Amino acid sequence: QKMEAPGSPYASSPESAPKRAPRSSPPPPQDRPDADHDAAEPEDDKEKPTHLRFLVSNTAAGCIIGKGGSTINDFQSQSGARIQLSRSHEFFPGTNDRIIMVSGLFDEVVKAMELVLEKLLSEGEESNEAEARPKFRLVVPNSSCGGIIGKGGATIKSFIEDSHAGIKISPQDNNFVGLHDRLVTITGPLNSQMRAIHLILSKLSEDVHYPPNLSSPFPYAG
Known part of the structure; x- marks a missing residue:
């Protein structure tokens, strides 16, 4: 079905979540029991573990892993996030692409995504393959x-306006039993793609x- 966007500017749209007001109350004393502390303060979404999964070609997977795993290990130590790949024959249903899962705290995941995206875009510029066009x-x-x-x-629509990236969500594919995922395709220069990823991860x-995490990047095995 076609989605009509409302004509009102997004700043005044009721959908935009109100910004969290800074707490003016004094900080709680240090000797309070933890359970009480947890009940009193809602956890910030960015302090909780989260994850992102995305598709890469086998070639791109190789450049992210690096020789003997050097690149992926480097990215993990720089970001603090965990980066896992589906095995070489485990493709996202209907594609020939492997799945990478990045998991950790919000900022760790964002940092790892920046490292991966920079690597993919720099590799894409070196090879002039059609598939190397920057889309994520x-x-x-x-x-x-x-x-x-x-x-x-x-x-x-607000994410597209904010990031200047193209963002499209694939229709649901009913050809694969047990597939409950869709693809969100992001296009544009690196900074636009990263901004879009940041906005989407915040929403997720x-x-x-x-879920904060999955046991495997490839949850589709029979």
Whole structure:
């Protein structure tokens, strides 16, 4: 179905979440028991573990792993995030692409994504293959796509305006039993893609149904 975006500017749209006001109350004393402390203060979404999954070709997977795993180890130590790949024959259903999963705290995941994206874009510039055109495909559960699209398409439209990236969500593919994920394709220069990824990850981190982690980057095995 076609989504009509409302004509109102997004700044005044009721969909945009109110900014969290800074707490003016004094900090709690240090000797309070932890359980009480947890109950009193909601956890910030960015302090919780989260993850992102995205697709890469076998060639791109090789350049992210590096010789003897040197590149991926370097990216993990620089970012603090964990980076896992599906095995060489484990492709996202309907594609010949492997899945990379980056997991950790919000800022760790963002840092790792920057390192990976810079690497992919620099490799893409060296080879003039058609597939090297800078586009990035995130794997997002169906249940979380509604939050990214927003009412009448308002959220995705605001993300596109904010990041200046192209953002498209694939239709649900019913050809594969047990596939409950869709692809979010992001296009544009590196800084636009990173801004879009940041906005989408922020949205996913707020989604109570979005799991903080998966046991494997490839959850589709029979």
